[in-house]
Amino acid sequence: MNLPCRQIRAKIADSLDSSMDPVVLEHTQVCAGCRKILKQTAQLLDAANGAWEAPSVRIVSRVLGLMPESRRILVGKRIQIGGLLPARGPVEEFQIVIGSEDVSVRLLATPERQGWVIRGRLPSPDWLAEAEFPITISEDRFEMFVPSLEESSFELVGPAEVLRIPALSEVIADES
Numbered sequence: 446m447n448l449p450c451r452q453i454r455a456k457i458a459d460s461l462d463s464s465m466d467p468v469v470l471e472h473t474q475v476c477a478g479c480r481k482i483l484k485q486t487a488q489l490l491d492a493a494n495g496a497w498e499a500p501s502v503r504i505v506s507r508v509l510g511l512m513p514e515s516r517r518i519l520v521g522k523r524i525q526i527g528g529l530l531p532a533r534g535p536v537e538e539f540q541i542v543i544g545s546e547d548v549s550v551r552l553l554a555t556p557e558r559q560g561w562v563i564r565g566r567l568p569s570p571d572w573l574a575e576a577e578f579p580i581t582i583s584e585d586r587f588e589m590f591v592p593s594l595e596e597s598s599f600e601l602v603g604p605a606e607v608l609r610i611p612a613l614s615e616v617i618a619d620e621s
């Protein structure tokens with residue numbers, strides 16, 4: 446039932462053209478990346494149809510309104526951090542635990558020449574990780590490359606809840 450984002454994205458334009466595929470509907474409820482693509486595609490189609498008074502907003506909100514969010518949305522907060530940057534100087538690899546009441550995830554952020562690699566483990570193997578950038582999932586491990594920590598937000602989607610991980614730059618800034 447859980448199609449990969451790639452397959453969902455292939456169905457999005459068709460869905461907007463005719464009737465919304467329930468699979469697309471369900472997926473875009475929980476996947477921020479595909480939701481964004483849906484929005485953008487709707488805007489493109491509107492532009493192509495010469496309808497400039499933003500029916501995309503109408504389409505998208507209708508689409509998103511059709512299926513009530515059945516999962517609990519949790520917003521992750523920093524629980525623990527280790528190996529963080531000195532006040533000044535180069536930012537180095539760090540580990541951070543982010544979570545809410547009952548779900549948490551340990552992330553390892555490693556600087557690379559062009560950005561950051563973020564690695565972690567899903568809370569359990571029936572969870573998914575969804576982001577605007579491609580995420581590789583293997584067993585219960587995930588890994589993604591982001592150009593900057595500002596763009597590192599993503600979502601962990603479980604059977605009953607969604608844990609939103611804010612951009613790590615924000616989570617770190619909570620330090621104060």
Ligand SMILES: [Zn+2]
Pocket residue numbers: 449450453472476478479480575
């Ligand atoms: Zn997706």
